[in-house]
Amino acid sequence: MQLEIRPDPAEVGRARSWARSRLAGSGIGSDDPLAETLILLVSELVTNAVVHTGRPAVLRLSLPRVVAESATVRLEVADHSDRAPVPRCVDGDQTGGRGLALVDGLADRWGWSPEGNGKRIWCELDRCEDSGERATICVGDASAYEGLAFEVV
Incomplete structure (x- = not known):
């Protein structure tokens, strides 16, 4: 499944809506x-x-055919910029620059690779069996994230 993204900030909301509908269609x-x-x-x-390329992109979502207690969901964004994604260190007053830190903290795996004249950035989330009724997101090594705080404003 994929969605063509125009170089317009309004596309972010459309991408979220598209992803929600795909998830719901797969039972998540x-x-x-x-x-x-x-x-x-x-x-x-x-x-x-x-924001950083000003060019069209493609959002891809790979969902398991059957939603099980254990599954991996893969998200990819391919764009037409050959600039490598670089996590930045920002201070508390800056309004941007935390995106890749969030991806690193929330995804089980992420990375990027060159693709044609651009690149593909991907991340994966594992869904694993929980002791309760619902499945949860697996966290490989929670100690790797101790001391990190994310604030939603």
Whole structure:
């Protein structure tokens, strides 16, 4: 499944809506922690493509055919810029620059690779069995994120 993204900031909202509908169609509800995290990752990666390249991009979402207690969801954004994504260190007063830090903190895996005249940035979320009734997002090594704080404003 893929969505063509125009180089317009309004496309970020359209990308979130598209991803929500794909998730719902695969049986992953909007209140599922996997869906909530994936929508945030869609926002960050599509925003980066729109803001930093000023060129069209393609959003791809790979969902499991059957939603099971354990599954991996893959999100990719391909753009037409050959500039590598670079995580930045920003101070508390800056309004941007935290997108890749969020991706790094929330995704189980992420990376990028050159593709034609541009690049593909991808991330994956694992859904694993929980001891309760709902599946949750797996966290490989939670200690790797101790001391990090993310604030939603």
